[in-house]
C-alpha cells in the first residue's frame with residue numbers, strides 16, 4: 001500500500017492548524033492554497049481570540065459560561081456538543097499559541113492581557129496589538145514551514161481547488177486542482193481531504209472579506225454531494241468604510257469612545273458636514289434609542305443605519321449609501337491616545353483625517369455562519385468524542401470541512417473573537433480523527449487501483465477548462481455579472497429581509513446564472529490567466545447564492561442575523577398588569593411555537609445544475625435549553641418572569657454546573 | 672487633507688495609467704496605456720479592476736486584463752506589492768487622489784524588479800519564504816499537546832517583538848536594497864517541477880538573505896524558547912549571502928510599510944553574530 005496522505009485545501013488558521021497537527025502525527029500532508037498561505041484572509045482579524053482565563057475564573061467565569069454565551073449569542077441554532085468541546089479546549093489553545101511565540105499583549109507582571117468583547121460580561125479576549133489574526137496566522141505558518149523544511153509537508157501555494165475526486169462508492173480519494181501560473185490541471189491522490197477555505201463574502205460583491213473569499217471551493221464540493229447548511233445566516237457588521245474595491249472594517253470602539261452617528265436632515269446635503277448646524281443634523285440612533293444612544297447592540301445599529309439610508313433616503317451621499325460617524329467633538333489628544341490605530345486605517349484608505357472630518361461608514365457583510373454541513377460524534381459528557389473520524393466529516397466520506405467554511409460553531413450569529421478560536425480548534429481536532437480513519441482504511445489513494453479514477457476526473461476538469469477558453473460568441477462580461485450579483489444579494493439578503501424582495505432576487509440570480517454561461521473571456525491564453533480563474537469562481541458563486549436566498553425565503557422568523565420584520569415578535573404594550581401578564585404568556589407561547597418550527601438547521605442539497613433543495617434537521621440543544629433574547633424589547637421584564645416560571649416547572653434545576661441556563665438574558669454582540 | 676475638499680473643477684474627468692506588462696517569464700516587457708474614468712476615492716487596486724473589466728487600451732485596442740496579486744486590500748497581507756510611480760509599495764493603499772496630486776500626468780505601474788516576473792505585475796517571491804527557512808524562523812516547540820502557558824514576557828519584551836512580527840513578507844525592503852540582486856532561473860525542458868524548485872532553492876541559498884529575514888531571525892532569538900536555538904540562526908546569518916552582505920545603506924527601513932525597525936534588527940544581529948563567532952572560536 002502506498003503511503004496514505006491528506007490534502008488540506010486552504011492555509012488560513014484552520015488549514016494550517018490541521019496541517020501542523022497532522023504532521024506531528026506523522027501523516028503526510030499536501031497543503032494547497034490560492035494565495036501563499038501567509039497571505040490568507042485570517043491576517044485581517046484585528047480584535048482577538050476568546051477563552052476563559054485565570055482572571056475571569058476568579059470572577060465566576062467557567063467554560064460552561066463561554067458555551068452559554070456562544071449558544072445564546074447564536075440564538076441556539078448550533079449543535080451544543082461541538083461548542084462545548086471548543087469552550088473547554090479554548091484555554092489550552094491560547095496556551096499553545098503563546099508557546100508558539102504569538103506576541104500577545106502583556107500585563108506589567110508579564111501575564112497575557114485580556115479585553116472584553118461583545119456578548120459576554122467577562123474579559124475573555126486575548127489580543128496581540130491590533131493584528132491578532134495576523135499574529136496567530138504567522139505562528140501557524142511558521143510551524144507549517146518548519147514541517148515543510150523537515151520534509152513532512154508539501155506546499156502547493158498558488159493552486160485553485162477544482163473538485164474532490166470521488167470513487168464509485170462515493171468516497172473521496174483526492175482532489176483536482178489547477179496551478180494559477182502555469183494553468184496545469186493535476187489530480188492529487190488523498191485518503192482524506194480537508195476543506196479549510198474560509199468564507200464566501202465575495203458573493204456580495206464587496207464585503208469586509210479578502211479577495212480569495214469566493215466560496216468557490218465549498219460550492220464545488222457541494223455540487224458533488226457535500227451539503228451546505230444554514231446558508232442564510234450571514235453576519236453584517238454595522239460600521240465599515242465603503243470603498244470602491246472593499247468595505248474595510250471600522251471597529252466598534254469608535255462608538256464606544258463617544259462617536260456619534262448622524263445624517264443631514266436634508267437628503268444628500270452638499271455642505272461641508274462641519275457647516276451643518278446641530279438643528280439640521282439627525283442623530284437617529286440617539287433619537288430613536290434615547291436610552292442606549294449610539295451604543296445600541298450591533299444588529300440594531302446595523303438595521304437602523306440601513307433603514308435611514310434605504311427607506312428614509314437620507315444617505316449622506318447621493319450615489320452611495322453612508323452615514324456620518326463623527327468623532328470631531330473629541331479632542332485630538334484623546335482620540336490619538338484611545339483610537340490611534342483604527343483612525344490611522346481610515347486616514348490611510350480614505351485620505352481624510354477623521355479627527356477633522358466625520359467618517360463615512362455603512363454596514364458590510366462580514367462573516368458566513370453557514371457553511372458545509374459537517375458531522376460530529378457526541379460523547380457521554382455532552383462534548384465530542386475526540387479522535388472520532390466522524391468529527392467534521394461532510395456527507396462525502398473522506399471529505400472534511402473546518403474553519404469558517406463549516407457551519408458548526410456560531411449558529412445564527414457569531415460572537416466577536418470566537419471565530420479565530422473555532423478555526424484553530426477545528427484544525428487541531430480534525431487530525432486525530434483522520435489518523436484513526438487511516439488505520440481502518442485498507443488501501444491508499446496512491447495505489448495503482450485508483451490511478452485511472454484520478455486520471456479520469458482530471459480529464460473532465462481539463463475538458464471543462466478548454467471549453468471555457470474556446471467558448472465563442474458569448475458577450476457577457478464576468479466582472480459586470482459579479483457586480484450585478486453583488487448588488488442583488490446586498491439588497492435582498494443582508495440586514496432586512498422581505499419575502500417579496502427575496503423572491504425577486506431569486507429570479508434575478510437565476511437569470512444571472514444563465515448569463516454567466518455566456519461569458520466570453522478577454523484572455524484565452526494558458527499562462528497566469530486570472531480571467532478564467534475568476535470566471536470559474538464566479539460560476540460557482542451561484543449555487544451558494546441561491547442557497548442563501550432560498551434559505552432566507554423559506555425561514556419565516558427572526559433569528560440572529562436573519563431578520564424578517566414581517567415575522568418579528570414585538571414586545572408587549574399593555575399597561576394593565578393582568579393584560580400584561582396575558583400578553584407575556586402569549587409571547588412565550590409564540591416563542592415556543594417558533595422554536596418548534598424553526599429551531600432547525602437548514603440543509604441545502606445542491607444538484608448537478610447548481611440548484612439547491614432545502615431540508616431541515618433538528619438541533620442538539622440538550623445542554624442548554626433555548627431561551628429568548630429580550631434585549632431592548634418592551635416588556636422584557638414580565639416576559640422573562642413568565643418564561644422563567646415555565647422553565648422552573650419543566651426542569652428541576654439540573655442545567656449545568658452553574659445553573660447557567662436560567663441566567664438573565666443579556667445583549668449579545670458580534671465581532 | 673480631505674480629498675473631497677479639492678474643488679470639483681480641478682478633478683480630471685479621466686486619467687492615464689501606464690502599465691509595464693510582460694506575458695511570461697523571460698519575455699520582454701512592454702508598456703500599455705489605459706484611460707480610466709476618474710472617480711473620487713479610488714485606489715490602485717480598483718484601477719486594476721477597472722482595467723480588467725474594460726480590457727481595452729487607451730487606443731481602443733482590445734487587450735487581456737493585466738495580471739496582479741492581491742488578497743486583503745487592507746495593507747496587511749503584502750500580496751499586492753508593486754512599483755507605483757517608481758516607488759515600491761502596496762497597490763491597495765496607494766490612493767489615486769494622492770497619486771494624481773503628486774503627478775497629474777497619470778499613474779505608472781511596474782512589477783517589482785528584484786523578483787522574477789511571472790506575468791505583468793505578478794512576481795515570484797518564494798525566495799523570501801525560503802529565506803525564512805534558512806534562518807529557521809519558528810519556535811521549535813516539543814509538540815502541540817497541552818504543556819501550559821508559554822514563557823512569561825515583559826511588556827518591554829512584547830513591545831520589541833510585536834513590531835518585528837508584523838512583517839508581511841511584502842518585499843519592499845529587499846526591492847529597495849542595493850545589495851539584494853535579482854535571481855532568476857528558467858525551467859529546463861527536461862526538468863521536473865521538483866527538480867526546478869530544488870535548483871532555485873540552491874541558488875537562493877547562496878544569494879543575499881535580505882533585511883526581512885535578518886529581522887525575523889532576531890524576532891525568534893528574542894523569544895525565550897526561540898533563544899534556545901539562537902546559534903543555529905546566527906550560523907545561517909554568518910554563511911555566504913548572510914549578514915555580511917548588508918552594506919548598511921538603510922534603504923530598507925525607509926520603505927518598510929510597517930515601519931519595522933530593520934536597521935535596529937540588523938545592528939542587533941551584528942552584535943549577536945560577533946558574540947557567536949567569538950564563542951565558536953573558543954569552543955573549537
Ligand SMILES: Cc1cc2nc3c(=O)[nH]c(=O)nc-3n(C[C@H](O)[C@H](O)[C@H](O)COP(=O)(O)OP(=O)(O)OC[C@H]3O[C@@H](n4cnc5c(N)ncnc54)[C@H](O)[C@@H]3O)c2cc1C
Pocket residue numbers: 009010011012013014015032033034035036037040041042043044045046047048049132133159160161162196197198199208209210212213214215216217249366367402403404405416417418419420421423671
Ligand atoms: C475584517 C475582519 C476582522 C475579523 N476579526 C476577527 C476577530 O477579531 N476575531 C475573530 O475571532 N474573528 C475575526 N474575524 C473572522 C475570522 O478572521 C475568520 O473567520 C477566519 O480568519 C477564517 O479563517 P479560515 O482559516 O477559516 O479561512 P481563511 O483565513 O479565509 O483562509 C482560507 C484559505 O483557503 C484558501 N482557498 C480559498 N478558496 C480556495 C480554492 N478554491 N482553492 C484553494 N485554496 C482556496 C485561501 O487561499 C486561504 O488560504 C474577522 C473577519 C474579518 C473579515
Ligand code: SF4
Pocket residue numbers: 837838839840841842843844845882883886926927928929930931933
Ligand atoms: S520588513 Fe517591512 S518591507 Fe520588508 S518584507 Fe517585512 S513588511 Fe515588507
Ligand code: SF4
Pocket residue numbers: 844847848849850851881882916917918919920921922923924934937
Ligand atoms: S541596510 Fe542592509 S539590508 Fe537594508 S538596504 Fe541597506 S544593505 Fe540592504
Ligand code: FES
Pocket residue numbers: 740741742743744745746747748749750751752761762763764
Ligand atoms: S492586498 Fe494585501 S497588502 Fe494589498
